Amino acid sequence: MIVVMQENATDEQIQGVIDRMVALNFTVHRSTGIVHTVLGGVGSEEEINPAEFQVLDGVKEAHRIASSYKLASRGFRPGGTVVRIKDVEIGGHTIIAMAGPCSVENRDQIESSAELVARAGAKVIRGGAFKPRSSPYSFQGLGPDGLRMLRDAADRHGLLVISEVMDQTQIPVMSEFVDIFQVGARNMQNFNLLRELGKIKKPVLLKRGIAATIEELLLSAEYLLAGGNYDIILCERGIRTFETYTRNTMDISAIPIVKKLSHLPMIADPSHGTGRRDHVLPMARAAVAAGADGLIVEVHPDPDKAVSDGAQSLKPEQFSELMSQLRIIASAVGRSV
Ligand code: PEP
Ligand code: MN
8 A cells, every 4th residue: 555645744644654554564665755755555455445544644645556566666656766876876867877798707807898888988887797697607707706806997987886696695795896786687586585685775776587577577676675675776688589680679668668667767788688789779779768767788898709798798989889879869858878
């Protein structure tokens, strides 16, 4: 159930509603917006009549949420969520670019990557240290050594760090080095991992599963929110369809749909979405035009020598071109880069 408090509701009135919800066995999630405080009650709704809440002091409206995800629904935060990390805001007016190689390979590679993505205007460097590879014989990542290299390079160039977490045992070591935990497509429904990430205080980027519906993506986000972590960013990275020309089918329509259904920021990954560097730029433009709050893009100083995902990794000059074009698209949709 969602209870929207009146603009001038007092702390006492808000507390009164919270107490009533708790008495009815709801877990209460409070969202303090600029105008309204919204209280999201998660629990069994079978016997609750919203009318009972509509008449409480300070209440503007109360209603049941029909969808199975509640805290992820737009109604919980109608104004939208902005995830703030240091001086970077994701979900605000500015389109945020996260860029870097698929994997951290060595110090030189990650240092040149940081230098080139920062110069082109990215705010976050990406790079996997724990890699989910389809084959157990492929490069599996440098682990904690890779994370340290990534952090050092990021700090030298004023960038934030995003890297993929594959299971809950990696959370403590990763917390030392990363600003954003990435949950990969293969782990979107790893509910034990999601539960643990719901308990921490760092932002999480949740990628859409390879064959996940939009509803399943939002339900996975709900696991994180229900744990009390509200700094969640969603990511469209392409889904598997009958089409074989591209690695995945980039579902651009998911962007406006998710923005309508949910308050969470949504970014796009045109690299995994297409699997081919010649198609990354047009899909990046399309994603921003469709309302994405940012992009995560694979860029490598020398993609033909990349140990993973070289074919979809942009060359340095292609990434600079992408950023220049984004500035034009962003301003056409009333945003900036
Ligand atoms: C990645 O970002 O390198 C990655 C493995 O992404 P996804 O989980 O979307 O396949
Ligand atoms: Mn990759």
